Amino acid sequence: MSLRIAAQLLAEIHRHAEQQYPEEGAGLILGWLNGDERSAHSVLPVSNNFEAPQRGRRYLIDTQDILKAEDEAQRQGLSVVGVFHSHPDHPPTPSKFDTDWAVPWYIYLITTVRQGVAEQTRAWRLQEDHSEMIEEQLAIKQEAR
Amino acid sequence: MSNIRVPTALRAYTEGQIEVPTKATTVGGALQELADRYPGLAPHLFGSEGQLRPYVNLFVNDQDVRTLAGVQTPLAEGDKLMILPSVAGG
Numbered sequence: 001m002s003l004r005i006a007a008q009l010l011a012e013i014h015r016h017a018e019q020q021y022p023e024e025g026a027g028l029i030l031g032w033l034n035g036d037e038r039s040a041h042s043v044l045p046v047s048n049n050f051e052a053p054q055r056g057r058r059y060l061i062d063t064q065d066i067l068k069a070e071d072e073a074q075r076q077g078l079s080v081v082g083v084f085h086s087h088p089d090h091p092p093t094p095s096k097f098d099t100d101w102a103v104p105w106y107i108y109l110i111t112t113v114r115q116g117v118a119e120q121t122r123a124w125r126l127q128e129d130h131s132e133m134i135e136e137q138l139a140i141k142q143e144a145r
Numbered sequence: 146m147s148n149i150r151v152p153t154a155l156r157a158y159t160e161g162q163i164e165v166p167t168k169a170t171t172v173g174g175a176l177q178e179l180a181d182r183y184p185g186l187a188p189h190l191f192g193s194e195g196q197l198r199p200y201v202n203l204f205v206n207d208q209d210v211r212t213l214a215g216v217q218t219p220l221a222e223g224d225k226l227m228i229l230p231s232v233a234g235g
Contacts, residue, residue: 024235050233061232063202063209070152070229074163080153083232097235103200104189105154108234130188 002137003029003082003107003123005040010140014111014118016045017086021116023055024048026085028069029107030078038081038107044069058097059085082107084121089114092122094133102126107136147224149175154230158186167226172203173216175226190228200231 017025027045031038050060061083069080083106087095092110094102102108104126111121123138149165159165165182169175176197180187192198203210203218204227210218220226 026232026234028232058235059233063204063229063231066152066229066232067227073153079156083234085234095235097233101200101231101233103154103230103232105157106230128188 001036001038001107001125002139003031003038003040003109004139004141005029006141006143009040009043010121012043012045013084013109013121016043017111017113017118018116020048020086021113022088024050024057024059024086024088025113026059026061026083028061028066028080029082029084029109030069030073030076031081033079033081040081041076041078043084044072056088080106082109082123084109084111086111086113086118092120094124098124099126099130099133102130102133104128104130108133109138146222147175147220147226149179150225150227152228152230155186155189155228158189159183167220170220171216172205172210172218172220172226175220176203176216200233202229202231203227204229 029040030042031040046065048055048059049062050058073080092112108124112119123136124133125136151159167175169178
């Protein structure tokens with residue numbers, strides 16, 4: 001499985017992550033499905049609703065934001081294909097908490113933000129048996145979407 | 146008859162169905178009926194000991210069942226049971 005994403009959408013994700021630093025920034029990815037490949041159409045940055053003191057290492061997306069994304073996706077003939085969030089000053093690899101709370105099928109993009117600057121983004125997906133998250137291919141398109 | 150709305154992430158396990166009708170009279174009954182109808186979905190709704198997965202949020206006509214009677218919340222004719230994933234991490 002892989003996620004294709006336009007460079008400017010990835011830049012939007014990075015901007016949101018930098019704006020939220022030193023807290024974690026998060027949002028949802030709307031897109032298309034084509035067999036095992038998913039293509040991002042748009043990204044919806046949202047507020048981190050985790051309790052304030054822990055937002056530097058936790059994120060929570062409000063269910064109303066998820067419902068809005070589901071409705072918007074359905075209206076546009078798209079799907080909510082994944083989630084993005086940042087790891088301030090930590091590698092873009094899933095934590096145990098990420099795995100414990102991961103929803104099957106979604107692609108999870110994790111971006112490292114170091115000293116306020118977004119660096120590497122990697123893509124992950126929960127194994128079907130919920131045991132771990134495995135890395136997926138992230139294909140960045142330079143051309144306009 | 147009530148309807149269960151399935152979120153995008155779980156439609157891969159319901160043959161792409163967005164809404165699934167149910168004759169169940171409680172939220173828990175409806176989830177079990179859904180899991181029985183789509184066995185591939187069951188492990189994504191319930192953990193190994195039968196408990197609901199932590200990311201499963203349930204709403205009956207837009208009301209969170211945690212503010213009602215949980216999985217014992219009754220379903221009446223025409224009610225809409227919505228499954229929405231809780232999206233969190235760290």
